[in-house]
Amino acid sequence: MFVTELRFDCYADTTVSLAEKAINNLLEAWRANGQVMGREFAVALHEGSFRVRLLLPETQSLANRFNSPWAKQALHALADAKLLAPREKLLGQDINSEISCEESPSWQLLYTSYVHMCSPLRSGDSLLPIPLYRIPATFNGDHKQLIRWQTEWQACDELQMASATAAEFAALHELSDTSSDLFRRGWDLRGRIEYLTKIPTYYYLYRVGGESRKAETQRGCPRCGSKDWRQAEPILDLFHFKCDHCRIVSNLSWDFQ
Template sequence: MFLYEVRFECYSDTTISQAEKAINALLDCWRYNGQIIGREFPLVLKEAVFACRVVSPLQDSLLEKYQSNQVKRAKQGLHDVGLLSPKLKLLGRDINSDDSDECHTPKWQVLYTNYLQTCSPLRCGEHFTPIPLHRLPAVANGDHKQLIKWQEDWSACDQLQMNGSILEHGALNEISQINSRLFRRGYDLCKRLEYLTQVPTYYYLYRVGGDNLMSEQTRSCPSCGGDWRLEHSVHDIFDFKCDNCRLVSNLSWDFKS
């Protein structure tokens, strides 16, 4: 991932609140299009220039060729409040974050996230590296907002069940059961992604608990009831994979060594 400084210069009178609103609207649209990642973008104002730092999945992620109509409109919104187009300065490669996937057509891909991650929720099945969303056709309404919102909800549930102090049961249900609303949303997005990219797209089902190691090892696919155990664990996470249902899962974290 790459760290950029983005500068917005004022060319006519504007108020701080107007400028801030227009800039944040652009940051949201970039994020929903997969051109930047992360949740927090501190914005500073110095001598009529607003500046913030963003992380992009690829060095060229912020180029106009990737922008959505929403991004285009948000840039127009900057001009409407007296700001120039954003100026970008590459600060360097972010060594704290994962590198993006380099496959042009992965053999398979998986929708996967957790409470710590803000990178793309779509990963290459072979390398397990995040696939920049802006490289893919828009999943709905011109960008990837539905995927980002699914990821936010999944991460929030994961955070609740990790903390274990409130709403733990309901949160765990959402990320581990195939009758949950979160599952249905994500599973539909997987189908849509598979249709758009022609790459087999799997959904990850979280698994924890269970009675004993034996019953967990012989657990069948929750959708078709078939045998889905993998001979070897993939990326140290996936121990089950059903190619019919496009589902992957782990051996219950309670019994995983």
Template sequence: MYVVELQFECFDNTTISAVDKAINGLMDALRYNGQVLGREFPIVLGDGEFFVRAVCPEENSLHPSHHSGFVKHCLRALSDASLLAPKVRLLGRDINSEQAAEARTPSWQILYTTYVHTCSPLRSGDTLLPIPLYRNPPTFNGDHKAVVKWQTEWQACDELQMAGGCRAEHAALHEICDADSVLFRRGWDLRGRIEYLTKVPTYYYQYRVGGSSLADEQARKCPKCGGDWLLDEPVHDIFHFKCDNCRIVSNLSWDHIK
């Protein structure tokens, strides 16, 4: 991933509230299209100009060719706040984050995230590297907001269950573990939509923790079709189960892996 700085210059008198609304609207649009990552974008006030730093999947993530219709609308709306279109300066590579997957079609892909990841939740099945969402056709309504919102909710549940300090832990685990949960069903449906748009086999990750024994874990069946899905060797040292019919991957319970 790469860190960029956006510089917004004023061409006329304006107000802080107008600038705040215009810039944050643009950053939200870029986020929902997968062009910037994360959720917080501090706006720094300069001398007749404003600066925002953000993390992008690639060096060219903010190129106009990647813009969604909503991003283009927000760029035009900057003039309502007396702002010019931003100048983009590439500051360099973020050494604490993963690089994006190569710009080639993978043989398969996975909808997979955790609470510590800020990158795209769509990953190459060949390398497990994140695939920038804007490389693909819009998921729904012109951008990838549905995928980003799903990721945000999944990560919130993951963080709750990892903290394990309140009753909400069990509800959070239900959402990311159980195939009948609202979050699981929505994510699995998004997976299907992405597969339809990209024509690439797309799998959904089922989180697994708990279980009574390693033997019982290894005997687990696919949560949708009830078929056998244990692999001889785990994929990427994470996915011990894979159902090609239902497009689901999962791990052996982390409680039983030494």
């Protein structure tokens, strides 16, 4: 990913509240379309202009051709706050994040964790993140529902990793059970993406616990019960199970790795 700085200059007298509302509206529109990463954006007022640093999947992520209808409307609305269109200065590649997938994958999957800020859509060939704005909008002109699902998945992941409260068990249910609301919504989004992209798209089902390593290696697909989903070698050194019928991938329980 890449770090860029945007500068919003005023062309007439305005107020901080008007500028704040217009700029944040644009940033949220870009975030909902996968054009900027992260959840919080620090906007600074410096020498009469507003500046913000953003994390982008690619150097050209803010190009107009990728903008959603909401982002295009938000850009036009800057004028109501007496702001010019932002000037962009690319600062360089972020050394703490992954590069984006540049090639069309043979298959893809929804995979994230609480430590990842990148796109939850990954290449099945390399596990590199695929920028969401490069695929057709999933719902209502952008990918807001997919970003929301990712945020909730990461929140559950952080709770179960902390292992500090009873909420751990509810969070683990959402991550690892095919009857959970989180799975249902994510699996439906997966299907929508597959329909739009015409690329086989899978859902990563988190797995921890189990009775024994032997029982774990022999468990069937949690949706159809097939035992054929066990792989001879883990895919990408991570996924020991893959059901092509149910479009699910999973890991050998972390308790037995």
